[in-house]
Amino acid sequence: xxxxxxxxxxxxxxxxxxxxxxxxxxxxxxxxxxxxxxxxxxxxxxxxxxxxxxxxxxxxxxxxxxxxxxxxxxxxxxxxxxxxxxxxxxxxxxxxxxxxxxxxxxxxxxxxxxxxxxxxxxxxxxxxxxxxxxxxxxxxxxxxxxxxxxxxxxxxxxxxxxxxxxxxxxxxxxxxxxxxxxxxxxxxxxxxxxxxxxxxxxxxxxxxxxxxxxxxxxxxxxxxxxxxxxxxxxxxxxxxxxxxxxxxxxxxxxxxxxxxxxxxxxxxxxxxxxxxxxxxxxxxxxxxxxxxxxxxxxxxxxxxxxxxxxxxxxxxxxxxxxxxxxxxxxxxxxxxxxxxxxxxxxxxxxxxxxxxxxxxxxxxxxxxxxxxxxxxxxxxxxxxxxxxxxxxxxxxxxxxxxxxxxxxxxxxxxxxxxxxxxxxxxxxxxxxxxxxxxxxxxxxxxxxxxxxxxxxxxxxxxxxxxxxxxxxxxxxxxxxxxxxxxxxxxxxxxxxxxxxxxxxxxxxxxxxxxxxxxxxxxxxxxxxxxxxxxxxxxxxxxxxxxxxxxxxxxxxxxxxxxxxxxxxxxxxxxxxxxxxxxxxxxxxxxxxxxxxxxxxxxxxxxxxxxxxxxxxxxxxxxxxxxxxxxxxxxxxxxxxxxxxxxxxxxxxxxxxxxxxxxxxxxxxxxxxxxxxxxxxxxxxxxxxxxxxxxxxxxxxxxxxxxxxxxxxxxxxxxx
Amino acid sequence: xxxxxxxxxxxxxxxxxxxxxxxxxxxxxxxxxxxxxxxxxxxxxxxxxxxxxxxxxxxxxxxxxxxxxxxxxxxxxxxxxxxxxxxxxxxxxxxxxxxxxx
Numbered sequence: 001x002x003x004x005x006x007x008x009x010x011x012x013x014x015x016x017x018x019x020x021x022x023x024x025x026x027x028x029x030x031x032x033x034x035x036x037x038x039x040x041x042x043x044x045x046x047x048x049x050x051x052x053x054x055x056x057x058x059x060x061x062x063x064x065x066x067x068x069x070x071x072x073x074x075x076x077x078x079x080x081x082x083x084x085x086x087x088x089x090x091x092x093x094x095x096x097x098x099x100x101x102x103x104x105x106x107x108x109x110x111x112x113x114x115x116x117x118x119x120x121x122x123x124x125x126x127x128x129x130x131x132x133x134x135x136x137x138x139x140x141x142x143x144x145x146x147x148x149x150x151x152x153x154x155x156x157x158x159x160x161x162x163x164x165x166x167x168x169x170x171x172x173x174x175x176x177x178x179x180x181x182x183x184x185x186x187x188x189x190x191x192x193x194x195x196x197x198x199x200x201x202x203x204x205x206x207x208x209x210x211x212x213x214x215x216x217x218x219x220x221x222x223x224x225x226x227x228x229x230x231x232x233x234x235x236x237x238x239x240x241x242x243x244x245x246x247x248x249x250x251x252x253x254x255x256x257x258x259x260x261x262x263x264x265x266x267x268x269x270x271x272x273x274x275x276x277x278x279x280x281x282x283x284x285x286x287x288x289x290x291x292x293x294x295x296x297x298x299x300x301x302x303x304x305x306x307x308x309x310x311x312x313x314x315x316x317x318x319x320x321x322x323x324x325x326x327x328x329x330x331x332x333x334x335x336x337x338x339x340x341x342x343x344x345x346x347x348x349x350x351x352x353x354x355x356x357x358x359x360x361x362x363x364x365x366x367x368x369x370x371x372x373x374x375x376x377x378x379x380x381x382x383x384x385x386x387x388x389x390x391x392x393x394x395x396x397x398x399x400x401x402x403x404x405x406x407x408x409x410x411x412x413x414x415x416x417x418x419x420x421x422x423x424x425x426x427x428x429x430x431x432x433x434x435x436x437x438x439x440x441x442x443x444x445x446x447x448x449x450x451x452x453x454x455x456x457x458x459x460x461x462x463x464x465x466x467x468x469x470x471x472x473x474x475x476x477x478x479x480x481x482x483x484x485x486x487x488x489x490x491x492x493x494x495x496x497x498x499x500x501x502x503x504x505x506x507x508x509x510x511x512x513x514x515x516x517x518x519x520x521x522x523x524x525x526x527x528x529x530x531x532x533x534x535x536x537x538x539x540x541x542x543x544x545x546x547x548x549x550x551x552x553x554x555x556x557x558x559x560x561x562x563x564x565x566x567x568x569x570x571x572x573x574x575x576x577x578x579x580x581x582x583x584x585x586x587x588x589x590x591x592x593x594x595x596x597x598x599x600x601x602x603x604x605x606x607x608x609x610x611x612x613x614x615x616x617x618x619x620x621x622x623x624x625x626x627x628x629x630x631x632x633x634x635x636x637x638x639x640x641x642x643x644x645x646x647x648x649x650x651x652x653x654x655x656x657x658x659x660x661x662x663x664x665x666x667x668x669x670x671x672x673x674x675x676x677x678x679x680x681x682x683x684x685x686x687x688x689x690x691x692x693x694x695x696x697x698x699x700x701x702x703x704x705x706x707x708x709x710x711x712x713x714x715x716x717x718x719x
Numbered sequence: 720x721x722x723x724x725x726x727x728x729x730x731x732x733x734x735x736x737x738x739x740x741x742x743x744x745x746x747x748x749x750x751x752x753x754x755x756x757x758x759x760x761x762x763x764x765x766x767x768x769x770x771x772x773x774x775x776x777x778x779x780x781x782x783x784x785x786x787x788x789x790x791x792x793x794x795x796x797x798x799x800x801x802x803x804x805x806x807x808x809x810x811x812x813x814x815x816x817x818x819x820x821x
Contacts, residue, residue, distance in 0.1 A: 693817035
């Protein structure tokens with residue numbers, strides 16, 4: 001099979017799995033998850049083959065795998081769809097395939113496959129546990145299997161299809177299709193436990209918020225298509241097209257056409273990757289099952305947002321000449337850097353283990369966006385990939401923690417204990433060793449623990465790039481955000497795993513099954529080693545021992561191969577300092593904290609996420625409700641439109657009344673109808689007396705008539 | 720020979736008696752009798768006109784015989800009706816037989 005054919009086939013197995021599960025096997029849990037995991041494995045296999053063929057191809061950046069077909073006739077030209085694997089998408093495909101496969105496998109354990117059905121479990125609610133009786137006659141409450149087990153695998157299958165489609169697309173159109181499929185799936189999966197009102201609301205919120213971004217993105221796509229007549233990346237990213245787009249003014253805010261298109265597409269990313277100001281949906285999306293959080297927040301959807309900007313990078317930098325940032329790039333850099341620091345401060349005050357990670361994700365995505373904004377293409381891709389690995393690891397680890405805590409909750413039977421609140425945990429390192437060590441690796445990678453972890457190399461590269469090109473504001477903001485990242489990560493690890501158990505439930509927490517721990521171990525392998533493929537050439541001691549493969553490979557995607565940066569001690573010392581300092585202070589501040597009251601950073605403004613939800617509620621949702629309920633419904637519909645209609649009612653009523661009273665009743669009824677009957681009646685009544693019914697009177701009368709008529713005839717006619 | 724007018728006067732007197740009986744009597748049987756008198760008055764006229772006209776033309780006598788037959792049939796039907804009415808209504812007074820009256 002040629003590589004191109006194989007690329008075409010990569011997205012299909014999960015789609016087939018989705019169809020099979022939905023249509024045929026949804027009654028059979030084992031068969032459903034076998035199909036889904038098998039499909040994920042096939043896609044993974046295809047992706048790996050493609051990846052290794054890509055890696056072993058010489059000058060791959062100039063000759064990527066590309067194949068397209070004519071799809072939609074548009075007058076004289078065709079809208080083409082196709083697949084494209086260039087170095088960047090090959091690298092992205094690699095981590096997407098790995099994380100998706102791991103998450104599929106993990107879901108089997110997370111949804112308690114093999115456990116008995118719950119006592120009172122309902123579809124649309126998380127499983128509540130089942131009572132079993134053991135050989136000695138003791139009753140135990142154990143975790144119960146998810147009631148909608150098969151449905152979950154169908155949904156994540158469709159989700160995986162969307163992501164693979166997006167990655168292998170060679171054009172914006174199918175990229176957008178995959179993008180929207182994921183939007184739908186994220187809605188379905190966040191609201192997976194749809195009987196919980198909060199999950200339902202979170203699903204709607206996520207869908208609506210990302211929709212705002214998507215509309216702008218569609219506008220950008222339409223603009224791009226009308227300006228260039230094509231949506232295929234390799235046709236847009238030719239030198240002359242980019243030059244034209246970069247010099248033609250768009251007429252909006254003094255931007256060039258390329259700038260405006262980039263900003264419109266970037267707004268789509270802002271929605272999808274939860275950047276400020278459309279970040280509000282992502283923390284609420286934690287209502288979904290944890291594999292979904294990992295799926296949406298690490299492997300696929302939010303990465304897809306960054307991936308879209310990476311794809312459109314040549315357009316973003318169309319009129320960039322290496323010094324002054326263009327307006328579009330400044331916007332991107334500002335949003336990214338601001339989001340990075342902004343979300344990091346919120347994460348410090350969150351107590352829900354998944355919410356901390358959610359804000360951390362927003363913050364880390366901000367790093368990537370900021371990196372793209374300052375033109376640090378390779379660093380952004382590098383951080384995207386390492387982040388996907390360690391954030392998927394962290395989410396799956398937190399799911400494992402929650403799972404272990406739920407075990408404890410079922411053991412004690414005290415359901416008022418929130419298994420996601422970190423203040424109910426503590427000391428879990430002894431109970432859940434595999435989860436602890438893998439989570440520690442993930443957390444250290446996120447913090448950028450020096451040398452060992454992948455996060456250090458990618459984050460350092462972003463900082464070095466910002467410093468090296470003199471973007472001071474971005475550099476300082478990101479450095480501060482990195483410090484906060486290390487701080488809240490250590491806070492999370494300390495509160496969750498270190499110290500002593502703070503609740504009985506934590507004491508009875510239990511390590512999770514192999515289906516959940518295996519993905520953790522595999523992902524933690526990548527969370528460490530993936531950084532080593534991108535060690536900068538000029539790094540002291542280590543530089544040059546391992547060639548900077550990543551930079552060479554991914555950098556080959558761009559037309560102009562990016563220069564390797566000169567080494568400078570300042571960013572290195574900064575990233576060492578913020579990572580170690582953050583970790584140290586995080587440990588110092590929280591090592592003896594036993595209750596939430598002792599946490600000095602629980603500022604209301606941070607706990608309430610700077611009141612963004614409330615502000616949006618006040619600014620957009622309330623006015624929207626007012627518009628629909630009061631203005632449209634009450635004033636326009638019931639007042640104006642119904643009012644006009646209510647005028648016609650009385651008018652026709654009056655006309656009808658007049659016709660009835662002045663024509664129908666007096667003339668038709670009384671005069672014609674009743675009148676004729678009445679006159680006949682009166683005539684009959686007046687003639688009635690002569691009908692006596694007595695034969696002799698009739699005879700007398702006829703005799704009289706005879707005489708009279710006879711007399712008249714005789715005297716008048718005959719005489 | 721007795722002039723024709725005497726017969727006619729007799730017939731007219733007889734007819735008047737019958738007519739009076741029909742109009743003035745209350746008993747239905749008597750009314751029928753009155754009708755018979757009127758029919759016989761007509762018979763006298765028919766026979767008288769035949770005798771004083773062309774004797775070879777027998778129409779007057781034949782007509783009289785037909786009237787007899789009809790009168791006999793009529794009396795039979797009339798009396799049968801009277802008996803039937805009497806059985807149902809227990810009266811033969813004509814004035815009381817006013818079912819058709821409003």
